[in-house]
Amino acid sequence: MSTGHAPDIDRLIQLLGKLPGLGPRSARRAVLHLIKKRDPLLVPLAEALATVRDRVRTCSVCGNADTVDPCSLCADPRRATGTLCVVEDVADLWALDRSDLFTGRYHVLGGTLSALDGIGPDDLSIAPLVDRVRREAIEEVILALNATVDGQTTAHYVTERLASTGVRVTALAHGLPVGGELDYLDDGTLAAALQARKSL
Amino acid sequence: MSTGHAPDIDRLIQLLGKLPGLGPRSARRAVLHLIKKRDPLLVPLAEALATVRDRVRTCSVCGNADTVDPCSLCADPRRATGTLCVVEDVADLWALDRSDLFTGRYHVLGGTLSALDGIGPDDLSIAPLVDRVRREAIEEVILALNATVDGQTTAHYVTERLASTGVRVTALAHGLPVGGELDYLDDGTLAAALQARKSL
Numbered sequence: 275m276s277t278g279h280a281p282d283i284d285r286l287i288q289l290l291g292k293l294p295g296l297g298p299r300s301a302r303r304a305v306l307h308l309i310k311k312r313d314p315l316l317v318p319l320a321e322a323l324a325t326v327r328d329r330v331r332t333c334s335v336c337g338n339a340d341t342v343d344p345c346s347l348c349a350d351p352r353r354a355t356g357t358l359c360v361v362e363d364v365a366d367l368w369a370l371d372r373s374d375l376f377t378g379r380y381h382v383l384g385g386t387l388s389a390l391d392g393i394g395p396d397d398l399s400i401a402p403l404v405d406r407v408r409r410e411a412i413e414e415v416i417l418a419l420n421a422t423v424d425g426q427t428t429a430h431y432v433t434e435r436l437a438s439t440g441v442r443v444t445a446l447a448h449g450l451p452v453g454g455e456l457d458y459l460d461d462g463t464l465a466a467a468l469q470a471r472k473s474l
Numbered sequence: 475m476s477t478g479h480a481p482d483i484d485r486l487i488q489l490l491g492k493l494p495g496l497g498p499r500s501a502r503r504a505v506l507h508l509i510k511k512r513d514p515l516l517v518p519l520a521e522a523l524a525t526v527r528d529r530v531r532t533c534s535v536c537g538n539a540d541t542v543d544p545c546s547l548c549a550d551p552r553r554a555t556g557t558l559c560v561v562e563d564v565a566d567l568w569a570l571d572r573s574d575l576f577t578g579r580y581h582v583l584g585g586t587l588s589a590l591d592g593i594g595p596d597d598l599s600i601a602p603l604v605d606r607v608r609r610e611a612i613e614e615v616i617l618a619l620n621a622t623v624d625g626q627t628t629a630h631y632v633t634e635r636l637a638s639t640g641v642r643v644t645a646l647a648h649g650l651p652v653g654g655e656l657d658y659l660d661d662g663t664l665a666a667a668l669q670a671r672k673s674l
Contacts, residue, residue, distance in 0.1 A: 295500040
């Protein structure tokens with residue numbers, strides 16, 4: 275089947291179609307849009323994408339994705355030490371941080387325990403979390419995990435692993451809708467959940 | 475408000491959010507997806523985007539967007555000469571061409587006449603179309619314009635302008651849903667409309 279355009283354009287359509295939220299048809303429209311808006315959009319987007327490709331890395335302290343290591347959050351002297359907010363994912367870290375409700379430091383687990391997907395404790399950043407709690411003299415660990423079965427299982431497991439450090443472990447209150455994901459919450463619900471956090 | 479990430483990442487999110495079909499939130503998810511899939515997606519996408527940025531151009535013959543000029547359709551010796559299919563937009567050319575129903579050459583007008591948007595005959599590729607019909611000894615011009623008021627107005631105007639050349643001018647049959655746009659049609663409807671094209 276002819277496509278009416280060169281393989282280079284076709285390849286861009288195929289790759290863009292792999293992004294969440296874009297299918298083959300919307301990817302084609304996006305590419306046509308890019309070609310029409312060459313200077314205001316295509317050129318800067320290619321530049322921004324190359325910059326992120328060249329510079330993005332995982333923070334060796336907390337696991338955030340950033341262009342510097344330690345990341346801008348870990349390096350920010352205005353952020354409170356002593357409290358760690360543990361999240362499943364970089365997306366959750368960004369969601370929480372956009373809400374401006376938490377001013378401490380973060381720790382990204384990199385997923386949740388899942389027997390189904392074969393994800394065990396060693397696949398997550400749990401041992402580094404325990405080290406960090408000891409090394410940084412953390413007083414409170416807030417578990418901001420998704421209110422899913424895997425999220426809550428992981429919360430229990432992390433709590434057990436942290437028991438030997440004597441740190442206070444809290445979790446977001448069940449203001450979270452059951453089965454919901456943190457990244458989709460509005461700030462009001464996030465605020466309520468953070469406010470009503472409880473000791474485990 | 476803190477964003478949890480560097481300005482470089484933020485800029486990429488903002489630019490991706492300008493694509494049709496992506497908003498600020500889905501752009502953020504897309505960027506997180508890209509960061510997670512660095513080697514299989516981010517690197518090739520950056521490469522593909524840079525290639526298209528560097529190579530894409532408008533075909534000086536038909537107005538198609540491609541990486542070569544004349545475009546791969548105009549340069550294809552297997553495509554029939556003698557019949558021109560006139561479309562409003564590169565998107566429409568690609569849509570028609572994907573259907574594999576038309577084996578001749580194309581001509582992109584670059585829009586439709588629109589008093590409201592101040593688009594007159596000189597803003598469209600109409601004079602080049604008349605030249606082409608004379609120079610390439612075209613026998614039939616198929617007007618494959620959207621079934622909108624502006625599309626049909628443009629069809630009438632182009633027909634008048636082509637009258638002096640003596641070429642046969644046809645238009646897609648009204649198998650098109652009224653008010654619908656060509657780019658969204660299924661191949662079956664396109665086939666019916668192409669089959670039942672009528673003299674103007």
